Amino acid sequence: MRSIKKDFLSPPPGLVKFAAKHMDKMLDGDDNPIKSCKSKVRKHLETHYLKRCAYCESTIGTTGFSRVDHFRPIAKYRWLAMEWSNLLLSCEKCNEYKSDSFPLRVEKKRVINPGKESHLADSPHMMDEGALLLNPELDDASEHITFSPDGSIKERNGSEKGRTTIDICKLDRDELTERYKKQIGGILYDIKDKTIIAATFYTAIKTDEDLLLIFIGTFQALAGLKNPGNKYVYTQLGTQMYEEFEDFFVRKLPGNEDMRFLVRRAFELFRQRYFDS
Numbered sequence: 480m481r482s483i484k485k486d487f488l489s490p491p492p493g494l495v496k497f498a499a500k501h502m503d504k505m506l507d508g509d510d511n512p513i514k515s516c517k518s519k520v521r522k523h524l525e526t527h528y529l530k531r532c533a534y535c536e537s538t539i540g541t542t543g544f545s546r547v548d549h550f551r552p553i554a555k556y557r558w559l560a561m562e563w564s565n566l567l568l569s570c571e572k573c574n575e576y577k578s579d580s581f582p583l584r585v586e587k588k589r590v591i592n593p594g595k596e597s598h599l600a601d602s603p604h605m606m607d608e609g610a611l612l613l614n615p616e617l618d619d620a621s622e623h624i625t626f627s628p629d630g631s632i633k634e635r636n637g638s639e640k641g642r643t644t645i646d647i648c649k650l651d652r653d654e655l656t657e658r659y660k661k662q663i664g665g666i667l668y669d670i671k672d673k674t675i676i677a678a679t680f681y682t683a684i685k686t687d688e689d690l691l692l693i694f695i696g697t698f699q700a701l702a703g704l705k706n707p708g709n710k711y712v713y714t715q716l717g718t719q720m721y722e723e724f725e726d727f728f729v730r731k732l733p734g735n736e737d738m739r740f741l742v743r744r745a746f747e748l749f750r751q752r753y754f755d756s
């Protein structure tokens with residue numbers, strides 16, 4: 480899950496007017512306004528989310544069609560069915576698994592009717608519910624969810640919110656775990672390959688430039704995994720792979736400590752030259 484910036488006070492043109500006009504009908508049980516609302520916001524959400532699922536971060540199309548997801552489900556919060564800050568983009572699978580789930584730390588804090596307070600997702604009134612589902616528009620998921628170098632996903636430091644989100648959306652389902660593993664494995668394979676080249680031409684490596692030249696393509700690919708503009712990459716995992724290079728890659732390298740030192744050194748040079756300067 481990656482953080483999304485969406486201005487809650489700038490809904491798509493016409494949405495507020497439409498919602499106000501059809502609210503009564505909708506609250507009486509008519510689902511048609513909700514359908515129209517979804518078609519009004521889908522394109523806008525796809526732009527904000529770069530066509531990625533709010534929960535699992537899969538590029539939509541890899542796990543089915545896009546869904547306009549109600550963060551707070553209609554079954555419990557019908558009056559939020561056309562509220563911009565309650566509308567997210569998700570893949571079919573996360574949307575189906577999530578369904579009507581919306582657990583709170585303390586059930587009696589649930590807001591059960593519209594009331595007069597603000598309905599914005601970040602208003603104190605709504606935040607006070609203590610939702611146990613991570614919202615990419617409000618939360619920094621990396622504080623709650625972490626990946627292991629073997630590709631498994633789990634809650635960070637016992638985060639209840641992280642654990643609940645993984646369970647509700649099944650973020651540890653096989654198809655996703657396979658993709659996380661593939662993303663790690665692809666880079667690891669390349670690093671191993673380049674390490675063999677470095678070992679073979681060890682005596683010819685005279686300068687930092689020589690060393691960097693061997694690894695640069697692989698490191699650029701690794702840095703690219705942080706960029707949500709690159710299709711099909713899982714950027715929260717990618718960022719962790721980059722930041723925790725030692726655990727994800729160096730420790731997995733076969734061979735002697737000299738080779739590990741070279742890879743570590745090459746990555747240090749790469750970071751200094753291209754990203755951390």
Ligand SMILES: [Zn+2]
Pocket residue numbers: 532533534535536537542569570571572573574
């Ligand atoms: Zn998903």
